[in-house]
Amino acid sequence: MKPEVLRDVPLDLDRQTLLERLHILPGSDDARAFGALLDAALEVARPKAVYKESYVEARGDETVTVDGVTFTSRALRANLEGVHRVFPYVATCGREVDAAGRGLEDFLQQYWLDTIKADLLGASLRRLGGHLERRFGLGRTSTMSPGAGDVAVWPIEEQGRLFSLFGDVEDLIGVELTDSFLMIPIKSVSGIRFPTEIEFQSCQLCRREGCPSRRAAFDPALWKSVQGGSESGA
Numbered sequence: 001m002k003p004e005v006l007r008d009v010p011l012d013l014d015r016q017t018l019l020e021r022l023h024i025l026p027g028s029d030d031a032r033a034f035g036a037l038l039d040a041a042l043e044v045a046r047p048k049a050v051y052k053e054s055y056v057e058a059r060g061d062e063t064v065t066v067d068g069v070t071f072t073s074r075a076l077r078a079n080l081e082g083v084h085r086v087f088p089y090v091a092t093c094g095r096e097v098d099a100a101g102r103g104l105e106d107f108l109q110q111y112w113l114d115t116i117k118a119d120l121l122g123a124s125l126r127r128l129g130g131h132l133e134r135r136f137g138l139g140r141t142s143t144m145s146p147g148a149g150d151v152a153v154w155p156i157e158e159q160g161r162l163f164s165l166f167g168d169v170e171d172l173i174g175v176e177l178t179d180s181f182l183m184i185p186i187k188s189v190s191g192i193r194f195p196t197e198i199e200f201q202s203c204q205l206c207r208r209e210g211c212p213s214r215r216a217a218f219d220p221a222l223w224k225s226v227q228g229g230s231e232s233g234a
Helices: 015-021 029-044 074-079 095-103 107-136 156-164 169-173 220-226
Strands: 004-006 048-051 054-059 063-066 069-072 085-092 141-144 188-195
Touching: 004 107, 015 029, 015 107, 029 095, 029 107, 048 107, 048 169, 063 074, 069 156, 074 141, 085 107, 085 156, 085 169, 095 107, 107 188, 156 188
Parallel strands: none
Antiparallel strands: 004 048, 048 085, 054 063, 054 085, 063 069, 085 188, 141 188
16 A cells, blocks of 8 residues: 555644643733744644555564564564554654744743644644544554664664655655654654554553653563563563
8 A cells, every 4th residue: 555644634732721731821921922822833734644554574583574674673573463454654743833933032932832743743643543443444553653662662763664664754744754763843753553452552661760751651561571581671
């Protein structure tokens, strides 16, 4: 299957929730400044996503081959045991809103815009998830992303291989991959979505303490299982 781009992402950001999350008092000068910034961001924002319906072609001890591209990750290999169809994807807040913030000099407004861009990325991911569920009748799914969680789970260097599944991602949705395998715009995410009976979060294999983005507790038993029986990963 060729990559499919989703551009019609609803800009369903909740102003009140954003104000509460940013600790901005309604009716204040900051609230008015934030409202103006949000309106300007939504005027130019074009969040989008690209995905492929792909198939697992081969498995090694620590590798999985998807559409001719071989990924090295014990965790990915374990998660895709018995899985035949997967959905690689890249989602982003969009270069348009990212470029609009380059002229901001006020540190607080830069922080506000980063929060808005994160919510736009969330809107893109919701659009992608809903589309995949409707089109392919997916039930419960989980995702893995290169560089998410502990460095040994799925190294960020694998990002290049993931991007190669789509061809020119920058041309498709405006996401550029740097020499250090980071994405521009920063508020972008890539990964592989796959059907599963047991929900998985990369956070379960991350030992980093105090992470503000943590969505699940570290699971020592799961870590031990994907590291071949060694909790240290040696």
